Amino acid sequence: MGGFSRSCRGAVVLFAVLVISTVFVAVSGQGAVVPAPVAPPPLALVTPPVQAPVALAPVALPPVAPLAPILAPAPAPAYIFPSCDGVEVVYTLIATAEIFPNASTPAKQPYSFEGSVTLTNKGYSTLDMWGVGMTFQHNEIMVSADGLSLEDGRAFPVNVSDGAVLSPSPPQALRNSIETAGDATKISKVFNIIGTEFGEPLRPMPVTLNITSKGYNCTKPKFYGNTTMHTCCVEPSQNITLTSDDIFLPPIPGDITITYDVLQAYTSNYRAMVTISNDSPVGRLDNWNLQWTWQESEFIYTMQGARPKVADTQVCVGGLAGKYYTGGMDVNNAMSCSVSPVISDLPLEKTNDTTIGNIKYCCRNGTIMPAVIDPSKSKSAFTMNVYKLPPNVDDALHLVPPAGFKIGNGGDATSLYTCGAPRLIAPSLFPDPYLDYSTNSMKTWQVSCNVTEGPRKPPPKCCVSFSSYHNDSIVPCPTCACGCKANPQPTCSANTSAMLLPYSALTLAPENRTAQLLAWASILHKPVPNPLPCPDNCGVSINWHIVSDYSNGWSARMSLFGWDNVTHPEWFAVVEMPKALPGFEKAYTFNATKIPPTNTSFVVQGLTGYNNYLLGSNLVKTGVSVLQSVISFTKKLTPGIQVKGRDGFPTKVWFNGEECAMPDSFPTSGALRMASPTVLGVFVLLVCTLFLDPFELL
Incomplete structure (x- = not known):
């Protein structure tokens, strides 16, 4: 037994030495050859001593170095700008x-x-x-x-x-x-x-x-x-200004001004009144359309004095409004849920309707006249109940006006006028008609709109031609004065100046003037362009004709022509003549009045029940509606006026608030007068005059 024990202890010592040597070599990184394993002794004797040295191996491993942190790139250095006053x-x-x-x-x-x-x-x-x-x-x-x-x-x-x-x-x-x-x-x-x-x-x-x-x-x-x-x-000055959170801005004048008054305010809704005022001396709105964009997804529940074009109730029902207002209010009955509603006026017969009308200045059928024409018709107004959406339903004074206002005639609510942003102005006052007492709005915003100028200005809808007793030719409306057709038939040139007209062609539709244009060019020995210039394409044209010029005064005839099927009720025109206007006397079959304060223009209207409607061409037998009046001037206040020159012709003309296209030139004294007409030319013109459509000689 003693010999066996000594032999066993020796084997264990030898095995331990081999294991420790192997671990040392592995740790020190040397590529030693691993010795062949020794046959283990019986399991009961060998297992305990083998486990002890293996458990020490992890302790001998060196510590692992930590990973470098991942950092965001350093921000670019902030620029140092120069001092700014x-x-x-x-x-x-x-x-x-x-x-x-x-x-x-x-x-x-x-x-x-x-x-x-x-x-x-x-x-x-x-x-x-x-x-x-x-x-x-x-x-x-x-x-x-x-x-x-x-x-x-x-x-x-x-x-x-x-x-x-x-x-x-x-x-x-x-x-x-x-x-x-x-x-x-x-x-x-x-x-x-x-x-x-x-x-x-x-x-x-x-x-x-x-x-x-x-x-x-x-x-x-x-x-x-x-x-x-x-x-x-x-800044223009270094005056210190101290202001409050609500800064009331001064109102800005414009051709059209829109006032947005909040009359009553509650936590989840408010009542507002919108007033449209025509502040232009020459402008006019017919069948007005007003559009805006809500800033916080509000919606209109009720409205009096006007109506939105489309209700869009599905926006409320399927949106946040339908989820929030689930109690006593049915969003299916909302007047308008559109983010950008288009609103129009009510007809005249709804003026006293207590349900949808009965608002002062409402129900004018969309017509807003200049104050110089009729102050009582220069405004339009309506009221509405506006509901807010979360998270803005807990503060009654959280009031945000709509933005992106647009206003125009009929279907054109985008290009005729350009509107600015809403301006917070002093609250509007509403005096009691019977007591020395006024109520005021909670808040008031004003939007100023002016006629669009520049590249986005829409083409005119009317044009002017000039003629005079001292010249046989009419200076016509410009080529494509009211825009050109996409594919005109017959083919015509949009870049060629309009050709001179004989008087007999004045009441012919522009597309029917070809024969007379050619005959008149032959008489005047004028070249004929090929292709011919395109017509003016205007629905309304105005001819200004100097009838007479004598020592103490002079006179002109103003004629209006309606070429399309649109009837213009209660029409008016504004004529600008800075040099001649001081001598203005009267119009004989129109109403005519000077426009203060500059007194450079006068406004003309038809006489009620006589010629205050310019009918559509489909309502007259000759195919063109014609209205005219002679206008007289004195020379007492305009000494030296050159009637036969520029002074006797308008510099600008507006019809129903829209500026008309003006001729490229004006008749000169004798320069265009027929001197020696050819016999053939006169014969051709006579034939054209006799056999073309009926017309009225002016």
Whole structure:
């Protein structure tokens, strides 16, 4: 037994030495050859000593080095802008990305872009009304601008390649640091812009940057790096202004002004009155349409004095309104749930209807006249109950007006007038008719709209021709004065000046004048263009003809022609004649009145029950409706007036509030007078006069 024990202890020692050597070699990194395993002794004797050294192996491993932390890239250093005594404006390009479609031409490849505009008031004065002006260079289409709207009222997405002015919606003041103790949330505003541009994959930056507030002088924008543009708009004075949270702005005059009065306010809804006023001496609205966009998804539950075009109740039923208003109110009965409702006037017979009418200035069939024509018809109004949606239903004084106002005639509610952003003005007062007492609105906003000018101005709907007793030719309306047809038949030229007319062609429809045009050109020995110039395409034309000119005075005849099937009730026209108007005396078969205060124009109307309707051409046998009157002038107050020159002809004419296209020239004394007509030319003209459609010689 003793010998066996000694042999066993020796085997165990030898095995332990081998195991420890192997572990040491592995830990030290040497490529030793692992010895062949030794045959184990009987299981009962070998197992306990083998487990002990194996358990020590993990303890001998070296510690693992920790992984390096993953850090965000260091931000770019902030630019240090020069000192600014006014409003600092910074545009920063955030990102661009190539988008579909994949264009074969690089210049046509679209890219999305995201940028931000930061305004900081570093001056003495609070900026209560402002807009940011930017000029672009890559055919940009602005898709959204959080908190901003286009000052001209266009809705997103919109092409802004010709520039844009963005104003806060609803209006926000840029307070100054002095009155806010440097509160950054009140002196600085940040707005994000998202859009699409073409051809510039990396740096689609604007060209100009400024604010449009009156009196502020902006420096030329300067680039900082490739994605930041900076400008400083110096304030006009350094007078410290202290303001309240509700800054009442002065009303702004316009051709059309819209007043939005909140009459009563509750936690979840309010009652508002909308008043449309025609403040233009020459403008007129027929079948007006008013459109706006709700800022917080409000909806109209009831309305008096007007009606929306479409109810869109499915928007309420399937949206947040249907989920929130589940108690005593049925959103199926809402008057309008549209985000951008289009509202129109009621007919005259609804004036005293206590259910849908019975509002002062309502129910005019959409007609709003200038105050100089009829002050009692220069306004239109309606009331409505507006319901709010969460999270804005717990504060009765949380009142936000709609934005993006548009107004126009009939189906045209976009291009005739351009409206600005709502301005918070002093609350309107409503005097009691019997007591020395007035109620006031909770809040009042004003929107000013003016006739659209520039590229977006719609084409005219009327035109003017000139003629005189001292010249045998009529200077016609311009070619395509009211727009050109897409595919005119027969083919005509839109770029060729209109040809002179004989008097006999004046009452012929423009498309029926070809024979007389050719005959008259032959008589005058004038070249005939090929193709002939296109007609004026106007529904209404006006001829101004000088009838006489003598030592003490002169006279003219004004003729109106209706060429389309539209009847114009209670028509009016405004004639601008700055040099001749002081000598204006009267019109014989029209009502005519000077327009104060400038006294450069006069307005003419038909006589009630006699000629105050310009009928549609389908209602008269000759195919053209004609109204005319002689107008007399004296020379006592206009010495030296050149009647046969420019002074005897209008410089501008408006018909029913819309400016008419004017001729390219005017008749001169004898220059266009027929001197030696050919026998053939006179014969051709006579034949044309006898055998064409009936007409009226004026």
